[in-house]
Amino acid sequence: MNSTSMPGSRERGGLRGAVPLCHYFLRERVRHGDRVVDATCGNGQDTLLLAELVGETGRVWSFDIQEEAVARTRERVNAAGWGGRVELVLAGHENLAALVAGPLRAVVFNLGYLPAGDREVRTGGTTTVTALDQAADLLAPEGIVLLAVYTGHEGGMEEWEAVRGWCAGLEPKQFNVWQARQLNRSAAAPFVVVVEKVASRFTPA
């Protein structure tokens, strides 16, 4: 089986973990020419996939508040030859609306702290929810927001409570909101939230 026939199977563990599942949804939804955002670029793995999926005519905005993360991501996209389609932003994703031009096909958040980085520098409920509000406004019809959520670290559960409250408050006629977790792993294992903006032509009965 190749990655074209089975998106998500590229990673050796298949759909094990939140990141492969996010990538599965991104491959399903993002097309050449799309505008997308990586709200937490970190080591750049989500940005790299997004840059591949949007192609030469698309645009990726990648945010992080750490210079180290932006530098690592820049190195990876340049090595792939995709630097021209990625705008790296050294700023908090709570500034999304001021720095990004919609409509957006996808916005991906990988919450928490930079792996092998400073654990004190991590995403937080207030800024995440601010960014989510802006992302939801900028989404194209059928566009998606994906969140990889981690509750095991300090502050992780509080951030999840804020995100869950925001999700639960979304108007069901305008957004479909899903939570996906692996039932055969610990309750502390990371999970995924998918928020899809409903196509404007769809009128529920």
Ligand SMILES: C[S@@+](CC[C@H](N)C(=O)[O-])C[C@H]1O[C@@H](n2cnc3c(N)ncnc32)[C@H](O)[C@@H]1O
């Ligand atoms: C779990 S890591 C992201 C991992 C990344 N997606 C990857 O592929 O490696 C979370 C990142 O969020 C960043 N971050 C924390 N607060 C932020 C904010 N307000 N805006 C943007 N990035 C933030 C951290 O610096 C960290 O690099």
